[in-house]
Amino acid sequence: MKRDKLYILVWLAAILIAACSRTDDADKLPGEVIPPTVTPPAVTPPAEISVPVQIKVSPESVERLQLFVFPEGGEKRMAHTLERTENGWNLDLQWNEIGTGATFTAFIADGLEKTEDETFLHSVQTNQQEDASGAKSDLLFASATMKSGNTVELQFASLMSRLIVSLHSSDGSYSEAELALAKVSVRSHTSVSVSVSDGKLGNLSEQVEEVIPYRKENGDYTAVLCPQSVDEFRESWISVNIGEDTKIFGAPEMIGGEAFSALKSAVETIINIDICKPKTPEPEPEHKPDVKWANRTVWVYGVKEPAESDWGYVSGTNQKGLTWKKGCGWYDCNKINMAGDPDGSMCWAATASNMIYWWLDQNADNIRRFGKYIGPTAYNSSTSCAVFDYFKRYFVNEGRNTLFGLNWFFVGRLSMPNGGNFFSDVFDDVADVVDGVTADGFNSRMKQAFTDKEAIGFYVKMMGSYHEMSIWGADFDENGRISAVYITDSNDLSQEEITPSVSADGRRFIPVGLVRHPVAYKVSDVDKGETMVYMEGSVEGSFTLKFEALHFLGLMEDEWKEYFSTHGN
Numbered sequence: 001m002k003r004d005k006l007y008i009l010v011w012l013a014a015i016l017i018a019a020c021s022r023t024d025d026a027d028k029l030p031g032e033v034i035p036p037t038v039t040p041p042a043v044t045p046p047a048e049i050s051v052p053v054q055i056k057v058s059p060e061s062v063e064r065l066q067l068f069v070f071p072e073g074g075e076k077r078m079a080h081t082l083e084r085t086e087n088g089w090n091l092d093l094q095w096n097e098i099g100t101g102a103t104f105t106a107f108i109a110d111g112l113e114k115t116e117d118e119t120f121l122h123s124v125q126t127n128q129q130e131d132a133s134g135a136k137s138d139l140l141f142a143s144a145t146m147k148s149g150n151t152v153e154l155q156f157a158s159l160m161s162r163l164i165v166s167l168h169s170s171d172g173s174y175s176e177a178e179l180a181l182a183k184v185s186v187r188s189h190t191s192v193s194v195s196v197s198d199g200k201l202g203n204l205s206e207q208v209e210e211v212i213p214y215r216k217e218n219g220d221y222t223a224v225l226c227p228q229s230v231d232e233f234r235e236s237w238i239s240v241n242i243g244e245d246t247k248i249f250g251a252p253e254m255i256g257g258e259a260f261s262a263l264k265s266a267v268e269t270i271i272n273i274d275i276c277k278p279k280t281p282e283p284e285p286e287h288k289p290d291v292k293w294a295n296r297t298v299w300v301y302g303v304k305e306p307a308e309s310d311w312g313y314v315s316g317t318n319q320k321g322l323t324w325k326k327g328c329g330w331y332d333c334n335k336i337n338m339a340g341d342p343d344g345s346m347c348w349a350a351t352a353s354n355m356i357y358w359w360l361d362q363n364a365d366n367i368r369r370f371g372k373y374i375g376p377t378a379y380n381s382s383t384s385c386a387v388f389d390y391f392k393r394y395f396v397n398e399g400r401n402t403l404f405g406l407n408w409f410f411v412g413r414l415s416m417p418n419g420g421n422f423f424s425d426v427f428d429d430v431a432d433v434v435d436g437v438t439a440d441g442f443n444s445r446m447k448q449a450f451t452d453k454e455a456i457g458f459y460v461k462m463m464g465s466y467h468e469m470s471i472w473g474a475d476f477d478e479n480g481r482i483s484a485v486y487i488t489d490s491n492d493l494s495q496e497e498i499t500p501s502v503s504a505d506g507r508r509f510i511p512v513g514l515v516r517h518p519v520a521y522k523v524s525d526v527d528k529g530e531t532m533v534y535m536e537g538s539v540e541g542s543f544t545l546k547f548e549a550l551h552f553l554g555l556m557e558d559e560w561k562e563y564f565s566t567h568g569n
Helices: 002-019 174-181 348-360 366-372 386-394 400-413 439-451 555-569
Strands: 055-058 064-071 078-085 101-109 119-123 138-147 150-156 161-168 183-189 193-197 201-204 208-211 221-225 240-242 245-249 268-274 297-299 320-322 379-381 432-433 454-460 465-476 482-488 514-524 530-536 542-555
Touching: 101 150, 138 150, 138 174, 161 183, 161 245, 240 268, 348 366, 348 386, 348 400, 348 439, 348 454, 348 542, 386 400, 400 432, 400 542, 439 454, 439 465, 439 482, 439 530, 439 542, 514 542
Parallel strands: 055 150, 161 268
Antiparallel strands: 064 078, 064 101, 101 138, 119 193, 161 221, 183 208, 183 240, 193 201, 240 245, 297 465, 320 514, 432 542, 454 465, 454 542, 465 482, 482 514, 514 530, 530 542
């Protein structure tokens, strides 16, 4: 009986299970609706929108360029070499590869390839005779910062400078046919480093080379050059050869009434050169000997005559020179950088500073009595000059003249109201200038300066180039005429930075600040046949540096006496 009950329970359970597992319409209860079974599709994330980078290049004549992409956020830059095709530029780059935005820089130069470096070196050709457009030496640059999806517009401009040399012969001594045969070359640094990220130019190559320009149909000569200071080329920059005649022209101080200190990017500089055949000078008239000055070496008042053992030579030359010593009486303020900032064009201020130091020494007692001078005085070396530093504090690096600098320092100038003006209570004007330095005028005024206790500044000229320096003494020949001057020059810092040595022939090379330069007298056609004064330059026996003006600064003893007579002390 118990077994029968067990069978009945198992049978009922099976019926109940079947009743709960309806799978067809026959099993539906009346009015019941069973929803269909739905399998959802697989979820696919939305695809990123792919937008190609479009570029627009100006000028439209550009066919090939190097493109660098710097994504926002500092991701690694990308480099592409692009060429223009029938369908536009062959740039295979999508904005989703870049991000939200980027800076694009681009360069066009002959032979330039993409680089992984941060900078590259660009060089101009030294022989540009066959390159009419200058494209083989030029370097074009463009940049743009854009957000994702925008067209990248690249407007190219040159990073190089263009020089045009125009020759003419005002006196007709060279015919047009002769000028057409001229061979012209320009001294220049020919390579410069370039930043990939912003196109900024960096260091120039140290070597200076001769660049031969292209001759245009109108007879002008044109060359593409690296932007650079021209201060180191003041004496020798452009060479012109016509037949057997070769003339060297220095970089001028002024062009079109404005100071000229450098070749600049995307700027065309025109140099007009008047070239004339040399004329045979007439013999110089004889001069009566001035026995009072004959065969003497005379120093500016306050300069101590050096001992024979003090003398040495400028390294590698036959030029005699002296090393500066405290108390020697002469000064030699030097530029820190003769080819650029902060003082490459401030020879006038360096010369004025030399003269001011001398004046402060000789007027020490009067200045103490005056009691109002609060200006600079320290001089520790040629590059540690408080007076010269004072000028650099108030003036930008540009050309002026020593006369202006002296008067600004002592009595002030309305055109430069700040700074200077230390002695306007005592003096009205403090310096004298002599222009048009003829042989007779030079000797006469120099003798007066030595006699009247004056400091001496001067500037020389070589085919339009000006440079100011200081004179501290002179040699006189048997006729009592100056045969050599002892000068300091703000451009010769390198002469001080040598290790003393002795040559095979016994010359003692020493660090030199003051140098002896011979002078010569020559008839000048430019100066209406007057006999002018020329100083020997860096090449022995070459008298190319013409004296253009002399500046003088006296002790002004009479003015001091008048001041103290009314102000006591």
